[in-house]
Amino acid sequence: MDAVRVALLREVLTGTEWPGAARRFAGVLRSSVVPQGGGLLLVGTEEYEPWHMAAHLVDEAAWSGLPELAPTLVRHRARPGDPPHLGVCLGRLERVRRGETLLVVAPERPEDALLERVHDARRAGATVLALDGGDAETRGLAHETLSVAADGSVVDFDMVQHLVSAAAGENSLPGSRGSRRFRDRLSRLVDQLTAPPPARW
Known part of the structure; x- marks a missing residue:
C-alpha cells in the first residue's frame, strides 16, 4: 500500500483508536531496532506466515533510509533449497541474543511450541x-x-499491518526543510488535502 492509500486509510479511520495505536506500536518497534542497528526477526504461526508484513517493512526500510527495519522472516517450513531470505527456520529463535527484536504476527493463538520459543527468546x-x-x-x-x-x-x-509498517518508516521528527524526503512531503500534502475544512468563524 503506497503513502497515498495509507493516508486515505488513516483519514477513514479518523476518530478511531487505530491510527494512534498503530503509530505507538510502530514507534516501539522502530525504537527497539534502530539503536541496535537492526536485528528484527519476524515470525508468524504455522498457519499464518507474515509475508505481507515482511514485504512492507522491507519497502519502508528502503524508503525511509532505515535498513534496520528490514526484518528476517523466520519460517515454520523453510527448505534447504529456498533462497537465503526465505531459508531461515525456527531454529533461528534458539540463537536469539540480547538486543534483537522478535515481532510475532499472529491473528490467532500461536502453537505452544512457538510460544515456548518466544518465551526463551525473551529470557535470552x-x-x-x-x-x-x-x-x-x-x-x-x-x-x-x-x-x-x-x-x-x-x-x-491486514489493515493494521499496513498502518504499522507505514508508521514505522515515517520520519517522526521534523528535520530541516532541505533534508525532508519527497515521500514525507507527499504524505504531508495528502494529509492536508484530505483533512476536513476548518470550522467557520
Missing part, C-alpha cells in the same frame, strides 16, 4: 513485540502488543 534478552488477535498468553510474553480482534470491527488484521 530479546525485545518481544506482538501484533496479534488478542491471545492472552501471547500478550503476556510480549513487551508491547497491538491486538486486532476478529470481531468484525472497523479494521482487519
